[in-house]
Amino acid sequence: MFSKACEYGIRASLHIAVQSEAGRRTSLKEIAFATNSPEAFTAKVLQQLVKNKIIESVKGPTGGFEIDRSRMESIKLSQIVSAIDGDDIYKGCGLGLSSCNEVCPCPVHERFKIIRGQLRDMLETTSLRELAQGLKEGMTFLKR
Amino acid sequence: MFSKACEYGIRASLHIAVQSEAGRRTSLKEIAFATNSPEAFTAKVLQQLVKNKIIESVKGPTGGFEIDRSRMESIKLSQIVSAIDGDDIYKGCGLGLSSCNEVCPCPVHERFKIIRGQLRDMLETTSLRELAQGLKEGMTFLKR
DNA sequence: TAAATAAAGGACAAAAAGGTCTTACATAGA
DNA sequence: TCTATGTAAGACCTTTTTGTCCTTTATTTA
Numbered sequence: 001m002f003s004k005a006c007e008y009g010i011r012a013s014l015h016i017a018v019q020s021e022a023g024r025r026t027s028l029k030e031i032a033f034a035t036n037s038p039e040a041f042t043a044k045v046l047q048q049l050v051k052n053k054i055i056e057s058v059k060g061p062t063g064g065f066e067i068d069r070s071r072m073e074s075i076k077l078s079q080i081v082s083a084i085d086g087d088d089i090y091k092g093c094g095l096g097l098s099s100c101n102e103v104c105p106c107p108v109h110e111r112f113k114i115i116r117g118q119l120r121d122m123l124e125t126t127s128l129r130e131l132a133q134g135l136k137e138g139m140t141f142l143k144r
Numbered sequence: 145m146f147s148k149a150c151e152y153g154i155r156a157s158l159h160i161a162v163q164s165e166a167g168r169r170t171s172l173k174e175i176a177f178a179t180n181s182p183e184a185f186t187a188k189v190l191q192q193l194v195k196n197k198i199i200e201s202v203k204g205p206t207g208g209f210e211i212d213r214s215r216m217e218s219i220k221l222s223q224i225v226s227a228i229d230g231d232d233i234y235k236g237c238g239l240g241l242s243s244c245n246e247v248c249p250c251p252v253h254e255r256f257k258i259i260r261g262q263l264r265d266m267l268e269t270t271s272l273r274e275l276a277q278g279l280k281e282g283m284t285f286l287k288r
Numbered sequence: 289t290a291a292a293t294a295a296a297g298g299a300c301a302a303a304a305a306g307g308t309c310t311t312a313c314a315t316a317g318a
Numbered sequence: 319t320c321t322a323t324g325t326a327a328g329a330c331c332t333t334t335t336t337g338t339c340c341t342t343t344a345t346t347t348a
Contacts, residue, residue, distance in 0.1 A: 001145070001233070004306060007240035014251055027324070041307050047326065060315030061323040077252070089145070096151035099288050107158055107275040107284040108221070115263050122255050131251040140251040144243050148336065171294070185337050191296065204345030205293045 017132035216273035
């Protein structure tokens with residue numbers, strides 16, 4: 001469904017969100033450990049998220065990554081996904097045709113439209129804040 | 145969503161289905177042309193489908209690929225997808241965790257379960273026959 | 289039975305994704 | 319102002335996916 005980079009990106013964002021909610025800035029090393037992700041590769045992904053202004057970074061001692069508490073509700077999964085994987089998942093044809101649309105649909109066009117619409121809706125309405133909430137309460141996990 | 149190999153596989157199967165419905169056996173060359181796919185690569189994919197008994201092949205002059213008319217209704221998209229891409233798309237965790245389940249769910253587990261269930265249902269209920277029907281009627285397309 | 293045709297199979301090449309390493313840059317704190 | 323700490327950036331490596339090519343095998347037909 002998503003690329004590895006995107007999976008790491010979402011997991012990392014969630015760990016940063018939980019920590020930021022508690023007023024803590026978290027380092028790459030902590031993130032990689034907490035999400036069981038390769039450190040150097042995660043660093044690349046985090047760079048992309050910083051450039052897309054989804055998370056913030058601070059260099060030097062006491063530095064690390066954080067997310068503004070006031071923005072957590074407004075950051076949706078869809079933003080992370082498009083920042084890393086682009087929006088092929090929303091737009092692309094299920095059978096890979098370059099121009100598949102209502103006028104000239106592929107055989108699965110209508111059926112895929114429904115599924116993709118639901119996926120899109122889910123990603124666009126799910127915020128970092130609500131997902132971080134479940135993690136904080138120990139209901140959900142980022143490892144294993 | 146699907147790999148390129150899987151996209152080619154579905155497109156090829158549909159072209160074979162339409163031709164078989166009309167009582168015609170079709171060759172690799174025709175399939176590649178009709179679906180706008182790389183010929184040699186498509187050949188590999190077709191081999192997999194033959195091994196999985198989704199399509200049949202005949203060597204030599206007048207040879208080619210075909211699908212038994214009586215089986216078209218019972219061949220579902222899900223069979224082609226699992227033959228080529230495996231069933232990660234049904235089973236895998238949305239965030240890539242190796243053991244994500246009801247007991248130990250990732251933060252998006254519940255939300256993904258719904259989407260994946262709908263995708264699965266769509267793939268398991270959509271038959272080659274009904275998709276071939278739309279193609280035959282000129283309502284849908286395999287190219288562009 | 290020889291020639292022509294078409295799929296099967298294996299080796300190989302190119303591109304993309306995934307992942308590592310080293311150096312540069314910024315900054316807090318002694 | 320020096321040092322330690324931590325992110326940024328770029329070069330590089332590995333694996334997987336995508337794609338090609340060439341030889342072998344099976345089968346039809348002249």
